Amino acid sequence: MSMVDGPTPLHTAKADQAAEDRGAVGTPPGSSAAARRSGWFGGLGEKWQALPRQKQWLFLILVVILAYLLPIINPPLISTEPGNDFPLACQTMAVWALVAVGLNIVIGYAGLLDLGYIAFFAVGSYVTAMLTSPDSTFLKIPYLWTIPVAMAVTMFFGVLLGVPTLRLRGDYLAIVTLGFGEIVRILATIIPALKGQVGFQNIGHPPGTDASGIPIFSNSNGTPWYWLTLTILIIVLLLAGNLERSRVGRNWIAIREDEDAAETMGVPTFKYKVWAFAIGAGVGGLSGALMSGQVGFVSNAKFDVVTSILFVAAVVLGGAGNKVGAILGGALVAYIPLRFTSIAEYKYLIFGLVLVVVMIYRSHGLLAARQQLLAYGQKAYAAVKASSDAKAAKAKTGPGKEAAS
Amino acid sequence: MTESTEETGRHAGIPGVDADVAEAAAAERDIAVKVGDDLIEVKNLTVKFGGLLALDNVSFTIKRGEILGLIGPNGAGKTTCFNAMTGVYKPTSGQVLLEGRVLNGLKQHKITRAGLARTFQNIRLFGEMTALENVVVGLDARHKTSVVGALLRLPRHVREEKSSIERGMALLEFVGIADQAATLSRHLPYGSQRRLEIARALATDPKVLCLDEPAAGFNPAEKEELMQLIRTVRDDGYTVLLIEHDMKLVMGVTDRIVVLEFGKKIADDVPSVIREDPKVVSAYLGEPEDDFA
Ligand SMILES: Nc1ncnc2c1ncn2[C@@H]1O[C@H](COP(=O)(O)OP(=O)(O)O)[C@@H](O)[C@H]1O
Numbered sequence: 190m191s192m193v194d195g196p197t198p199l200h201t202a203k204a205d206q207a208a209e210d211r212g213a214v215g216t217p218p219g220s221s222a223a224a225r226r227s228g229w230f231g232g233l234g235e236k237w238q239a240l241p242r243q244k245q246w247l248f249l250i251l252v253v254i255l256a257y258l259l260p261i262i263n264p265p266l267i268s269t270e271p272g273n274d275f276p277l278a279c280q281t282m283a284v285w286a287l288v289a290v291g292l293n294i295v296i297g298y299a300g301l302l303d304l305g306y307i308a309f310f311a312v313g314s315y316v317t318a319m320l321t322s323p324d325s326t327f328l329k330i331p332y333l334w335t336i337p338v339a340m341a342v343t344m345f346f347g348v349l350l351g352v353p354t355l356r357l358r359g360d361y362l363a364i365v366t367l368g369f370g371e372i373v374r375i376l377a378t379i380i381p382a383l384k385g386q387v388g389f390q391n392i393g394h395p396p397g398t399d400a401s402g403i404p405i406f407s408n409s410n411g412t413p414w415y416w417l418t419l420t421i422l423i424i425v426l427l428l429a430g431n432l433e434r435s436r437v438g439r440n441w442i443a444i445r446e447d448e449d450a451a452e453t454m455g456v457p458t459f460k461y462k463v464w465a466f467a468i469g470a471g472v473g474g475l476s477g478a479l480m481s482g483q484v485g486f487v488s489n490a491k492f493d494v495v496t497s498i499l500f501v502a503a504v505v506l507g508g509a510g511n512k513v514g515a516i517l518g519g520a521l522v523a524y525i526p527l528r529f530t531s532i533a534e535y536k537y538l539i540f541g542l543v544l545v546v547v548m549i550y551r552s553h554g555l556l557a558a559r560q561q562l563l564a565y566g567q568k569a570y571a572a573v574k575a576s577s578d579a580k581a582a583k584a585k586t587g588p589g590k591e592a593a594s
Numbered sequence: 595m596t597e598s599t600e601e602t603g604r605h606a607g608i609p610g611v612d613a614d615v616a617e618a619a620a621a622e623r624d625i626a627v628k629v630g631d632d633l634i635e636v637k638n639l640t641v642k643f644g645g646l647l648a649l650d651n652v653s654f655t656i657k658r659g660e661i662l663g664l665i666g667p668n669g670a671g672k673t674t675c676f677n678a679m680t681g682v683y684k685p686t687s688g689q690v691l692l693e694g695r696v697l698n699g700l701k702q703h704k705i706t707r708a709g710l711a712r713t714f715q716n717i718r719l720f721g722e723m724t725a726l727e728n729v730v731v732g733l734d735a736r737h738k739t740s741v742v743g744a745l746l747r748l749p750r751h752v753r754e755e756k757s758s759i760e761r762g763m764a765l766l767e768f769v770g771i772a773d774q775a776a777t778l779s780r781h782l783p784y785g786s787q788r789r790l791e792i793a794r795a796l797a798t799d800p801k802v803l804c805l806d807e808p809a810a811g812f813n814p815a816e817k818e819e820l821m822q823l824i825r826t827v828r829d830d831g832y833t834v835l836l837i838e839h840d841m842k843l844v845m846g847v848t849d850r851i852v853v854l855e856f857g858k859k860i861a862d863d864v865p866s867v868i869r870e871d872p873k874v875v876s877a878y879l880g881e882p883e884d885d886f887a
């Protein structure tokens with residue numbers, strides 16, 4: 190452990206900040222609170238917070254309706270056609286957004302750099318494949334039932350991987366998770382029951398057929414799949430929001446900010462890191478189950494480490510710690526190669542460059558609005574603001590007025 | 595109109611004991627405990643770093659309700675002593691007991707929950723959290739909401755979230771920074787950061803509050819204000835272990851003082867005796883008068 194009180198190099202930035210602040214005792218409260226929340230989207234988060242509750246809801250409902258209509262509207266310019274079917278592209282984007290939201294819990298909240306998240310995606314895909322594909326010798330269950338099973342199994346794997354490795358920190362953890370990502374792919378190759386490159390075909394899908402007897406959730410029909418994924422994404426977002434504004438979210442952020450100090454403040458850091466891993470894994474497995482259902486085919490070829498790194502890139506690009514940013518990052522990383530097919534070949538080069546640029550000019554990602562960590566914090570903050578405003582007003586009117594009133 | 599004036603008036607009060615504020619900050623606690631039995635026993639504590647004997651067979655007790663000063667020149671082993679007590683370092687030998695219960699070998703967060711809270715000499719707040727959120731992390735040490743409870747917003751979660759806003763604001767008010775509740779802690783001015791550290795530690799509802807040079811970097815007036823706050827903390831029924839480098843300052847606020855030099859305890863007595871102790875005087879000889887350590 191390294192809780193030395195001497196000059197630790199890691200904390201020099203903080204020390205600088207402290208030294209800087211020593212001169213700034215006189216700054217009015219709240220003036221700098223939002224300093225980091227602005228950026229490319231100029232204080233978007235702040236403007237959002239300032240809106241009345243009803244307007245926020247109205248706006249959200251509009252966004253959700255638009256999101257559901259997206260594959261039907263198929264807006265020109267934005268559309269990925271003719272190169273790629275747009276509803277299918279929407280489905281891919283939604284799955285990537287879901288992946289990013291899940292990985293954001295691990296990286297963005299708890300600050301655990303997991304480079305092998307693809308492993309959980311793979312486990313989820315394989316669970317669904319093996320429980321529904323005729324190629325598998327396992328017992329078969331309806332597709333929709335495989336979704337909770339896939340989540341449970343991947344959460345179990347998350348704990349299995351987390352318990353031995355989460356005692357490691359920083360770079361060490363990153364390297365071990367990178368290894369885990371590879372191990373799952375290699376296991377899929379060498380274990381006969383997982384069928385390596387041959388893979389599993391005709392993976393199940395939700396029930397229902399249209400008038401002509403074709404399944405509604407067919408591989409080539411993106412819209413229903415997109416709606417299913419989008420609905421699940423919204424539910425996951427709401428639940429993640431609940432976690433954020435609770436003891437759980439605060440403990441995660443505390444661990445990310447300063448693990449030793451968190452432990453000293455009574456946070457069982459190890460337990461909460463394992464929780465972050467398990468919950469993140471569960472969402473990864475969920476994404477895998479949705480992806481494999483739509484594609485209808487799973488083999489070891491899809492789960493390479495490079496994709497895993499792209500997952501991380503999506504989170505970092507969007508703004509680690511911000512779930513809306515994660516959605517944006519995930520959707521963008523999926524969208525760009527589908528939309529600009531001519532440059533799809535160079536996607537790693539392009540993402541690499543974009544990441545470098547974003548990290549230089551906007552190190553907190555595209556959307557760095559900070560998460561709310563208190564379920565009932567807004568009222569308290571409003572009261573504080575009101576009281577300091579009142580004080581300021583009183584100071585302006587002068588002390589004589591007070592006696593008069 | 596008069597009502598609101600009173601409301602805002604309370605925010606202004608810094609450490610001068612405001613009965614309401616003290617009551618709210620220290621709910622469910624008998625205010626003003628008499629100095630009494632041994633609360634903490636440090637027995638033959640030894641910490642070695644390789645060949646360096648940072649703490650050499652140090653023993654002392656902290657009595658319930660007192661402010662115990664732990665002083666000594668730079669590098670004497672004060673912080674090491676704190677770290678060994680709070681479970682950051684595993685002592686080479688020796689024991690730490692809280693109300694007769696051995697703390698050695700417990701995980702750090704368990705030691706905190708057992709009732710030993712601390713601040714850091716080099717401020718270690720959660721920078722991306724607001725002042726209020728920082729304090730609520732401390733309050734969470736006593737909360738029992740599970741992950742499932744938070745996920746589904748079960749009644750316990752709702753109750754704890756509501757009470758933590760109230761208690762958190764009361765604690766911020768207690769240390770005098772309530773008006774900065776919504777500010778990210780890394781943007782707080784230095785003095786407020788030091789006070790927030792104290793509020794966050796108090797939030798864990800400790801039996802003993804360990805302060806590691808809480809006035810480091812303060813000017814004399816700020817130091818005096820802080821000492822006043824520490825007295826108020828004690829008057830609220832907390833026991834305080836105070837590390838302070840500045841001897842003069844510590845004389846005025848402590849009930850008893852333990853002096854360390856090169857990892858050894860060289861004195862343990864009331865301030866008036868410590869002041870005259872030739873060993874202490876010579877230990878501090880050549881030390882700068884007012885050290886901004
Ligand atoms: N983690 C560590 N590793 C090695 N030496 C340490 C460590 N922590 C403290 N020390 C050494 O132990 C001695 C006591 O340090 P410390 O307890 O920080 O002193 P104080 O707080 O009284 O100024 C110093 O010589 C310091 O260099």
Ligand SMILES: [Mg+2]
Nearest residue numbers: 194672673715
């Ligand atoms: Mg020290």
